[in-house]
Amino acid sequence: xxxxxxxxxxxxxxxxxxxxxxxxxxxxxxxxxxxxxxxxxxxxxxxxxxxxxxxxxxxxxxxxxxxxxxxxxxxxxxxxxxxxxxxxxxxxxxxxxxxxxxxxxxxxxxxxxxxxxxxxxxxxxxxxxxxxxxxxxxxxxxxxxxxxxxxxxxxxxxxxxxxxxxxxxxxxxxxxxxxxxxxxxxxxxxxxxxxxxxxxxxxxxxxxxxxxxxxxxxxxxxxxxxxxxxxxxxxxxxxxxxxxxxxxxxxxxxxxxxxxxxxxxxxxxxxxxxxxxxxxxxxxxxxxxxxxxxxxxxxxxxxxxxxxxxxxxxxxxxxxxxxxxxxxxxxxxxxxxxxxxxxxxxxxxxxxxxxxxxxxxxxxxxxxxxxxxxxxxxxxxxxxxxxxxxxxxxxxxxxxxxxxxxxxxxxxxxxx
Amino acid sequence: xxxxxxxxxxxxxxxxxxxxxxxxxxxxxxxxxxxxxxxxxxxxxxxxxxxxxxxxxxxxxxxxxxxxxxxxxxxxxxxxxxxxxxxxxxxxxxxxxxxxxxxxxxxxxxxxxxxxxxxxxxxxxxxxxxxxxxxxxxxxxxxxxxxxxxxxxxxxxxxxxxxxxxxxxxxxxxxxxxxxxxxxxxxxxxxxxxxxxxxxxxxxxxxxxxxxxxxxxxxxxxxxxxxxxxxxxxxxxxxxxxxxxxxxxxxxxxxxxxxxxxxxxxxxxxxxxxxxxxxxxxxxxxxxxxxxxxxxxxxxxxxxxxxxxxxxxxxxxxxxxxxxxxxxxxxxxxxxxxxxxxxxxxxxxxxxxxxxxxxxxxxxxxxxxxxxxxxxxxxxxxxxxxxxxxxxxxxxxxxxxxxxxxxxxxxxxxxx
Ligand SMILES: NC(=O)c1ccc[n+]([C@@H]2O[C@H](COP(=O)([O-])OP(=O)(O)OC[C@H]3O[C@@H](n4cnc5c(N)ncnc54)[C@H](OP(=O)(O)O)[C@@H]3O)[C@@H](O)[C@H]2O)c1
Ligand SMILES: NC(=O)c1ccc[n+]([C@@H]2O[C@H](COP(=O)([O-])OP(=O)(O)OC[C@H]3O[C@@H](n4cnc5c(N)ncnc54)[C@H](OP(=O)(O)O)[C@@H]3O)[C@@H](O)[C@H]2O)c1
Numbered sequence: 001x002x003x004x005x006x007x008x009x010x011x012x013x014x015x016x017x018x019x020x021x022x023x024x025x026x027x028x029x030x031x032x033x034x035x036x037x038x039x040x041x042x043x044x045x046x047x048x049x050x051x052x053x054x055x056x057x058x059x060x061x062x063x064x065x066x067x068x069x070x071x072x073x074x075x076x077x078x079x080x081x082x083x084x085x086x087x088x089x090x091x092x093x094x095x096x097x098x099x100x101x102x103x104x105x106x107x108x109x110x111x112x113x114x115x116x117x118x119x120x121x122x123x124x125x126x127x128x129x130x131x132x133x134x135x136x137x138x139x140x141x142x143x144x145x146x147x148x149x150x151x152x153x154x155x156x157x158x159x160x161x162x163x164x165x166x167x168x169x170x171x172x173x174x175x176x177x178x179x180x181x182x183x184x185x186x187x188x189x190x191x192x193x194x195x196x197x198x199x200x201x202x203x204x205x206x207x208x209x210x211x212x213x214x215x216x217x218x219x220x221x222x223x224x225x226x227x228x229x230x231x232x233x234x235x236x237x238x239x240x241x242x243x244x245x246x247x248x249x250x251x252x253x254x255x256x257x258x259x260x261x262x263x264x265x266x267x268x269x270x271x272x273x274x275x276x277x278x279x280x281x282x283x284x285x286x287x288x289x290x291x292x293x294x295x296x297x298x299x300x301x302x303x304x305x306x307x308x309x310x311x312x313x314x315x316x317x318x319x320x321x322x323x324x325x326x327x328x329x330x331x332x333x334x335x336x337x338x339x340x341x342x343x344x345x346x347x348x349x350x351x352x353x354x355x356x357x358x359x360x361x362x363x364x365x366x367x368x369x370x371x372x373x374x375x376x377x378x379x380x381x382x383x384x385x386x387x388x389x390x391x392x393x394x395x396x397x398x399x400x401x402x403x404x405x406x407x408x409x410x411x412x413x414x415x416x
Numbered sequence: 417x418x419x420x421x422x423x424x425x426x427x428x429x430x431x432x433x434x435x436x437x438x439x440x441x442x443x444x445x446x447x448x449x450x451x452x453x454x455x456x457x458x459x460x461x462x463x464x465x466x467x468x469x470x471x472x473x474x475x476x477x478x479x480x481x482x483x484x485x486x487x488x489x490x491x492x493x494x495x496x497x498x499x500x501x502x503x504x505x506x507x508x509x510x511x512x513x514x515x516x517x518x519x520x521x522x523x524x525x526x527x528x529x530x531x532x533x534x535x536x537x538x539x540x541x542x543x544x545x546x547x548x549x550x551x552x553x554x555x556x557x558x559x560x561x562x563x564x565x566x567x568x569x570x571x572x573x574x575x576x577x578x579x580x581x582x583x584x585x586x587x588x589x590x591x592x593x594x595x596x597x598x599x600x601x602x603x604x605x606x607x608x609x610x611x612x613x614x615x616x617x618x619x620x621x622x623x624x625x626x627x628x629x630x631x632x633x634x635x636x637x638x639x640x641x642x643x644x645x646x647x648x649x650x651x652x653x654x655x656x657x658x659x660x661x662x663x664x665x666x667x668x669x670x671x672x673x674x675x676x677x678x679x680x681x682x683x684x685x686x687x688x689x690x691x692x693x694x695x696x697x698x699x700x701x702x703x704x705x706x707x708x709x710x711x712x713x714x715x716x717x718x719x720x721x722x723x724x725x726x727x728x729x730x731x732x733x734x735x736x737x738x739x740x741x742x743x744x745x746x747x748x749x750x751x752x753x754x755x756x757x758x759x760x761x762x763x764x765x766x767x768x769x770x771x772x773x774x775x776x777x778x779x780x781x782x783x784x785x786x787x788x789x790x791x792x793x794x795x796x797x798x799x800x801x802x803x804x805x806x807x808x809x810x811x812x813x814x815x816x817x818x819x820x821x822x823x824x825x826x827x828x829x830x831x832x
Binding site (some may be wrong): 021299310 | 435444445446545551557625699704719729
């Protein structure tokens with residue numbers, strides 16, 4: 001099969017590298033060889049690539065009937081969307097690693113693919129090398145998926161892991177991650193949770209079968225996670241992870257992105273460094289967890305190549321991985337219920353009654369004090385709806401005159 | 417699609433339960449409803465099942481052209497093999513959860529399916545509800561898989577986890593597992609490693625694309641793992657797991673089943689209780705780990721149902737999940753290299769030289785003594801080929817007159 005690669009950066013060049021490196025295997029498994037006919041770039045010369053392959057003119061690719069499949073690894077929404085759409089309209093399969101375009105335009109592109117009896121695949125757009133999209137399509141086809149919760153961003157997981165291991169502050173660790181090339185110079189998309197939010201939206205669409213807007217997903221990044229939070233987490237047997245989570249309860253959909261306390265028994269607890277992990281809960285399968293490289297040149301490119309092979313195997317039929325045009329509503333964040341970890345000013349003396357009535361109505365209040373920090377203490381609350389919790393929090397501050405320095409939600413794999 | 421279920425025990429009845437419970441979802445995802453037309457049993461009445469569904473006569477199923485798919489959940493090789501073969505010859509898709517028949521007759525059945533343009537699926541035969549077969553087929557299609565190592569048996573993992581948590585002996589823990597229904601009355605298939613060995617053979621066939629014999633896989637069970645081994649493991653930061661492992665090095669295949677010391681950084685380390693975990697290493701994807709329920713009625717039945725939906729989606733074409741008739745050779749166990757954990761009689765005094773020359777030529781010998789056990793100590797060896805190690809072991813015992821009470825191999829996710 002003759003293909004084109006549009007966008008020859010980290011992933012685009014990685015795809016060429018994987019196709020070259022594993023040529024024999026790919027031909028054997030797919031049933032035919034894959035030949036790169038064009039590489040679309042913005043300049044006419046790419047070091048190490050034959051000039052004959054390179055084009056700066058999309059219409060050459062679009063109009064060449066020999067090209068049966070196009071890889072899109074440009075990133076962003078425009079012109080990626082227009083290019084993908086034109087290719088599908090010409091009956092070419094398209095494989096994309098681009099979560100932005102899949103999130104924003106997925107349902108339209110899936111419909112276009114269907115109308116033209118070709119495939120739009122996007123395994124690499126969530127979880128990089130982790131086989132999550134196909135697992136949801138195939139292995140969870142007969143399941144009612146009640147929850148998907150994942151560590152979906154390697155940069156933030158690297159930072160949080162380092163903070164835990166080294167006791168360092170967020171700012172210092174971010175700088176180190178930037179120096180090591182694990183974080184971008186403008187790190188906002190990662191650390192403010194937007195990357196995770198887009199991937200979470202794609203996971204919600206895959207499981208609900210319908211479209212959603214990542215803008216409707218409550219999204220909180222990791223900027224406010226401090227070394228003090230991390231010290232408490234360690235002392236209490238938690239790790240702090242940036243999680244993207246979707247839940248389905250009857251016909252209601254919940255979704256959020258937030259840094260959370262993760263319990264030691266949770267399969268996501270040991271997922272460290274740049275690794276990602278995705279925990280999926282189904283009504284029959286119970287809990288499954290997929291773990292692997294969520295990004296990086298070769299793992300992501302290998303996921304793209306698995307999509308190319310799928311297209312070879314489904315050359316003449318639309319496979320239907322994806323979701324419909326129908327938009328679903330995501331319930332407001334206030335409707336989610338969590339335990340909360342709270343760091344409260346002072347000591348508990350004099351406010352035992354308020355701690356109980358606002359946060360721990362059931363059982364004894366367990367107070368945690370960090371060695372050397374006499375000016376604050378922490379507690380874990382009962383399970384409360386977020387809306388209710390926020391009201392209690394402000395009433396508690398008013399009544400006691402004490403500040404709550406920070407709170408983090410606790411993700412309970414066991415209780416949900 | 418009209419289907420039949422052959423063998424109505426744990427899994428067969430589970431399949432009916434999942435089809436009933438998730439009916440709407442299954443119809444939506446598959447594109448059509450699934451109707452059970454027959455249940456094959458050895459008696460005419462099954463409590464809770466309409467008599468009209470039950471038949472004791474296989475030929476009724478085989479000869480009914482309305483039946484497009486048959487689930488085989490009888491277990492064992494005969495008559496499962498003959499039944500599956502006849503159904504495929506009639507062009508019916510077959511879904512099996514039966515590792516014995518897939519291991520022993522897989523390549524023949526895959527060829528028969530191909531010849532009759534229908535599908536033979538067996539997702540549930542390895543890892544129960546863990547999506548490993550399809551992940552290897554789809555997501556690893558373009559990868560050179562260098563290693564698959566898994567905790568593939570829930571019974572033994574339950575026993576080993578309990579032994580670690582409670583410090584109890586193998587015999588007592590086995591009895592408790594039997595009492596709780598986690599181990600069979602005749603537990604040999606699980607604890608002697610044969611179940612893991614069959615699954616390991618299927619994984620090797622999936623990744624090599626060729627047939628192999630589980631009888632050729634070196635197989636050691638967990639009977640000789642003692643509470644003392646476990647106490648050392650805990651003290652040294654390992655957990656002991658029964659692993660099934662396959663490695664590909666150039667065109668050579670290695671495979672074994674053995675209880676091993678697993679390091680804390682290994683994603684298999686925290687896989688506890690009846691959960692299974694499968695670590696897959698590819699040349700581009702790096703390390704991925706799939707975690708979930710490796711057995712049990714509903715998780716396994718859900719995997720069977722995912723196969724049924726796959727068959728609906730590939731009604732008219734052979735999908736080619738499987739391997740060829742070509743038999744591959746598995747290298748002898750002696751050709752594998754490991755670090756070894758050794759428990760040696762006495763104290764190290766007087767045999768420092770021998771310890772170094774036989775087992776730890778590089779660096780310092782680190783001696784571990786368990787509190788309260790003065791009659792033995794443990795060391796971890798250099799990486800040695802098994803053949804060489806065994807020769808050294810017996811020479812060491814001869815020269816020093818000391819017994820080596822027990823040894824266990826160390827599985828090093830990082831070094832391999
Ligand atoms: N990197 C990862 O680990 C990873 C993992 C999963 C998914 N992804 C996704 O994969 C996509 C690509 O990521 P990347 O890391 O490969 O980004 P990248 O290194 O920035 O590569 C993008 C390439 O596209 C080229 N490009 C931009 N606009 C173009 C246009 N109009 N026509 C032709 N080429 C154009 C850029 O060329 P210039 O050099 O001229 O700008 C650049 O070479 C993104 O959607 C990203 O989210 C990446
Ligand atoms: N249980 C699990 O968690 C699990 C997980 C993964 C895979 N599997 C595999 O799934 C298969 C079934 O396991 P299972 O646990 O369901 O076993 P099971 O509970 O023993 O069920 C087997 C059923 O097959 C029936 N049967 C035996 N021979 C038959 C024949 N000739 N015709 C019709 N029915 C016949 C048995 O009936 P009788 O009552 O008359 O003997 C029994 O009802 C096995 O291959 C097993 O390895 C099981």
